[in-house]
Amino acid sequence: MDSIAHQVCLSADCRATYAADEVQFKCTRCGSLLDVAYDWNRAAVPNDLKFFESRWSTVGRQGQGRLDFSGVWRFRELLPFAEPTEMVTIGEGRTILQQADLLGRELGIKPGHFFLQYEGLNPSGSFKDNGMAAAFTMARRLAYKQVACASTGNTSASMALYASAGSTPDHPVQAIVFVGSGKIAFGKLSQALDYGARTLQIDGDFDDCMKRVQEASAKLNLYLMNSMNPYRLEGQKTIMYRVLEGLDWEVPDWIIVPGGNLGNSSAFGKAWLELKELGLVPRVPRLAIINAAGANTLHTLFNDRGLRWNDGRIDQSLVDDHFHSMDATGYKAKTVASAIEISRPVNLPKALRALAVTDGVVREVDDDTILDHKALIGRYGFGCEPASAASVAGLRLLLEEQVIDKDQRVVCILTGHELKDPDATVRYHVGDEQSSHPQARPHANAPIKVADDLDAICKALSTFE
Numbered sequence: 001m002d003s004i005a006h007q008v009c010l011s012a013d014c015r016a017t018y019a020a021d022e023v024q025f026k027c028t029r030c031g032s033l034l035d036v037a038y039d040w041n042r043a044a045v046p047n048d049l050k051f052f053e054s055r056w057s058t059v060g061r062q063g064q065g066r067l068d069f070s071g072v073w074r075f076r077e078l079l080p081f082a083e084p085t086e087m088v089t090i091g092e093g094r095t096i097l098q099q100a101d102l103l104g105r106e107l108g109i110k111p112g113h114f115f116l117q118y119e120g121l122n123p124s125g126s127f128k129d130n131g132m133a134a135a136f137t138m139a140r141r142l143a144y145k146q147v148a149c150a151s152t153g154n155t156s157a158s159m160a161l162y163a164s165a166g167s168t169p170d171h172p173v174q175a176i177v178f179v180g181s182g183k184i185a186f187g188k189l190s191q192a193l194d195y196g197a198r199t200l201q202i203d204g205d206f207d208d209c210m211k212r213v214q215e216a217s218a219k220l221n222l223y224l225m226n227s228m229n230p231y232r233l234e235g236q237k238t239i240m241y242r243v244l245e246g247l248d249w250e251v252p253d254w255i256i257v258p259g260g261n262l263g264n265s266s267a268f269g270k271a272w273l274e275l276k277e278l279g280l281v282p283r284v285p286r287l288a289i290i291n292a293a294g295a296n297t298l299h300t301l302f303n304d305r306g307l308r309w310n311d312g313r314i315d316q317s318l319v320d321d322h323f324h325s326m327d328a329t330g331y332k333a334k335t336v337a338s339a340i341e342i343s344r345p346v347n348l349p350k351a352l353r354a355l356a357v358t359d360g361v362v363r364e365v366d367d368d369t370i371l372d373h374k375a376l377i378g379r380y381g382f383g384c385e386p387a388s389a390a391s392v393a394g395l396r397l398l399l400e401e402q403v404i405d406k407d408q409r410v411v412c413i414l415t416g417h418e419l420k421d422p423d424a425t426v427r428y429h430v431g432d433e434q435s436s437h438p439q440a441r442p443h444a445n446a447p448i449k450v451a452d453d454l455d456a457i458c459k460a461l462s463t464f465e
Contacts, residue, residue: 004041005081007034007230010349012312020081021142025214025228033349035270036081036230040278045077049249049280052241071095072133072238078274079134079234088136090165092129093238095121097246097411103380107396113409115252116382117243120417123165124191126339126385127239127264127415128158134235135225136162140171144223148176148216150209152260152338153188154416159225160195176222178202178209185338185385185421205332207344227263228346236267237274243411244281252285253408256398258390258415259289259298259362260340262351269354285411287360288404289351290394292370292387294335297322297343298351299364309356314349336367336424339387339416361403365393368440371428375443378425383418391415 005020009027016029020036027034046052052075055068067073067084071093076084097115104114119127139147147163149155156177163175175197179189181204192199202209210226217224227233243252257264265287272284291299300322301307307318325331326343333343345351354360365373373396374389391412398404418425429444450460 004039006037006039008037009033010035010312010353021138023142023223025224025230033228033347034230035350036079036234038080038274041080042278044080045278046280049241049244052245069094070133071242072130072235075238075241078241078271079237081134081231081234082137082141086137086141087133088140088162088166089133090123090129090162092122092133092235093242095119095239095242097243098382100380100382103377103382103392106376106380107392108399109406109410113407115243115246115409115411116377116414117239117246117411118382118384118414119239120384120388120414120420122158124154124158124161125417125420126154126158127236127413128154129161130238131227131232131235131263131267132158132162132225135229135232136166136173138229138231139173139223139225140166142223143171145172146174146176146220146222147225148178148213148222149225150178150206150213151188151192152180152206152341153185153420154339155226156197156199157188157191157195160192160197163197164195174198176200176216178213178216180205180209185423187420187422206342207333210344210346226346227261227266233263233267233270233347233350236264237271239264239413240268240271240275247409247411251281251283252411254288254395254398254404254410255285255358255413256288256290256391256395256410257413258337258340258387259291259351260295260342260345260387262289262298262345262347264413264415265289265354265360266347266350269350269357269360273353273357284358287354287358288394288398289355289360289362290390291362291364292333292335292337292340292390293364293366295333295337295341295343296364297345298348299362301348302352302355302362307352309349309352311356312353314352319348335370337370337385337387337390338421339385340390361398363394363397365390365397369393371424372441372443374425375428375441375445377414378418379443379445382414383425384414385416385418385420386424388414388416 011032070089122129373393
């Protein structure tokens, strides 16, 4: 296929280029990450984002309508690395921006100014499906029959689903998942198992799994589906397009997102960079990336050690010194927010670029705060996994610091469905010995034990009046 897409090294001092179809996840010259870049055909790019509204009318039809049903491929002119006939979809990205005035009032935000982008409505229950639609498109185009990932849960669930649902009689695809020992929520692991993934439980954490899956992919010719695969991030860009669509194509003031492996924040930064370069938005929003305190590599490097994008000339010595320190002390990430329990984020350079593009900030929140805000989010109608709640917890912190004003328009990304980790939810509300803070839990909603007797039931219910 003749494509306007190619891959380019992220380092400003290298900028080596590779063909779009070349399976290369790091630059062979300098070891930096690769970007998908486009020689934009301006005639093929809409002049106005409102163009994409017309595709709602094609939903349910065959052919092009199949792609318009996808919240990823509906925006295919903005990720033009494949032909429409090659694009893989199972209906991902059908997520709608939710105005959350009740929760916003609790946080102190002006009505009509707070929104939740709830990616838990994707087929596998998390934002990962956006990226998998794009990555599987490349995997199929390159005729791979085995795909692999390291995962804390959501990536494996999504990859396994796409391998299962995206297989054809002529082209079956086997998913191979690397998970760490005891480092995956059962709600997520159950999906990978149910969808037929071959699951390897490694004696180590996510960072160990990430190292091994890269080695295995190179040796066994597996197609790597983690977010260091640049096509994953192309699909995840579309979350920002849907946010814009939900705001009638007006740019919000802030986007707040949890930070783990930093794929989402990297993709968001790239989306805004491209939209601005194409003249499709007048400005970009500010980005806030929220780490869990128990997995706070970006927070430490950005806020404490001053690591910056520096136009693609990152001071790698700051990163190396920090990682050496973690090795020397035996540091392992530990947080209830298992989806972001990552201490060596592979997309660190791209996240730094995103922060530079958006004049962004980084914060950390502890587990107790995450769980309190998770319960608060659920109380107002949008149950989410713990990692998602880091975005709202981070918003409260930024409001307290007066970095964000109550009159600004803010979008928090909820990355995964509540049922991804039901154990954490139940422990918070019931408060057993495994609960991280059994005495506090201000939003706990424990079940009331009552006798099998109508009078006792009526008496118990009277307490709600």
